[in-house]
Amino acid sequence: MADPLIELKGVSKRFGDNAVLDQVDLTVYRGEALAIIGPSGTGKSTVLRIMAGLLAPDSGEVYIGGKRRKGLIEDAADPLHISMVFQQAALFDSLNVEENVGFLLYQHSRLPRQRIRQLVEERLEMVGLSGISQRFPAELSGGMRKRVSFARAIMANPDNPNDTPDVLLYDEPTAGLDPIASTVIEDLVRSLQCPKRGCQSYVMVTHQESTIRRTADRVLFLHRGQVQWEGKVHEIDTTDEPLIRQFFSGSVEGPIQVLG
Numbered sequence: 080m081a082d083p084l085i086e087l088k089g090v091s092k093r094f095g096d097n098a099v100l101d102q103v104d105l106t107v108y109r110g111e112a113l114a115i116i117g118p119s120g121t122g123k124s125t126v127l128r129i130m131a132g133l134l135a136p137d138s139g140e141v142y143i144g145g146k147r148r149k150g151l152i153e154d155a156a157d158p159l160h161i162s163m164v165f166q167q168a169a170l171f172d173s174l175n176v177e178e179n180v181g182f183l184l185y186q187h188s189r190l191p192r193q194r195i196r197q198l199v200e201e202r203l204e205m206v207g208l209s210g211i212s213q214r215f216p217a218e219l220s221g222g223m224r225k226r227v228s229f230a231r232a233i234m235a236n237p238d239n240p241n242d243t244p245d246v247l248l249y250d251e252p253t254a255g256l257d258p259i260a261s262t263v264i265e266d267l268v269r270s271l272q273c274p275k276r277g278c279q280s281y282v283m284v285t286h287q288e289s290t291i292r293r294t295a296d297r298v299l300f301l302h303r304g305q306v307q308w309e310g311k312v313h314e315i316d317t318t319d320e321p322l323i324r325q326f327f328s329g330s331v332e333g334p335i336q337v338l339g
């Protein structure tokens with residue numbers, strides 16, 4: 080795990096008076112399944128958006144594949160392809176599944192329609208949704224919409240070897256799903272962690288204990304603007320760290336203050 084894909088060095092971010100990230104240092108390594116956890120509003124999604132290049136830090140440095148990123152994704156030629164799966168599936172309601180999953184290829188590639196259709200169908204098969212390409216998002220369940228958004232995130236132009244994502248960023252993919260639908264998504268996340276099917280490295284932001292336990296190898300606990308604890312996923316049961324003990328017991332007593 081010596082190959083750093085994404086590095087945040089001394090990254091700070093505030094929104095008005097709200098100092099959300101305070102000199103955060105963290106590294107995502109090639110081949111790892113990293114979960115970023117922590118109480119609500121602690122800045123987990125903010126970290127993901129900075130990694131994705133959708134948000135610029137106020138200070139600090141972001142390195143992608145060892146190269147310092149300047150500005151946002153639009154003006155950066157990142158040496159790695161980072162793809163994000165949003166909390167809300169973020170599908171276009173007026174487009175059918177095929178048009179949503181193949182969106183970037185339809186917009187930016189010269190591939191013939193028939194080829195894009197075939198690629199879409201392959202990706203839908205990977206996420207267990209064969210045969211639904213002509214349906215519209217409103218005709219799908221929440222779990223199905225999430226899986227369609229996964230298919231879109233792993234879509235790549237076969238004519239461009241750099242198009243396959245090197246890192247997938249998942250923002251609470253199981254939020255709002257029942258336990259069984261969550262298991263389907265968790266299994267899918269793991270099954271996509273294979274070079275042939277998607278990409279080997281991912282960052283998972285989640286609150287859901289089953290998702291942490293079933294999709295993470297390494298865990299970072301973010302609180303008060305910084306990484307307060309990091310460990311292997313099995314260490315969440317053995318560590319004496321009070322933040323972890325409180326978080327997983329759900330107790331209102333402890334160092335994490337309950338707001339509201």
Ligand SMILES: Nc1ncnc2c1ncn2[C@@H]1O[C@H](COP(=O)(O)OP(=O)(O)OP(=O)(O)O)[C@@H](O)[C@H]1O
Binds near residue numbers: 118120
């Ligand atoms: N664009 C924005 N403008 C103003 N405040 C923002 C913005 N984005 C995030 N925030 C604030 O920054 C803080 C961190 O938000 P963020 O969504 O990163 O937290 P989170 O840990 O992912 O939360 P949750 O677990 O509840 O999704 C919150 O207080 C949020 O209200």
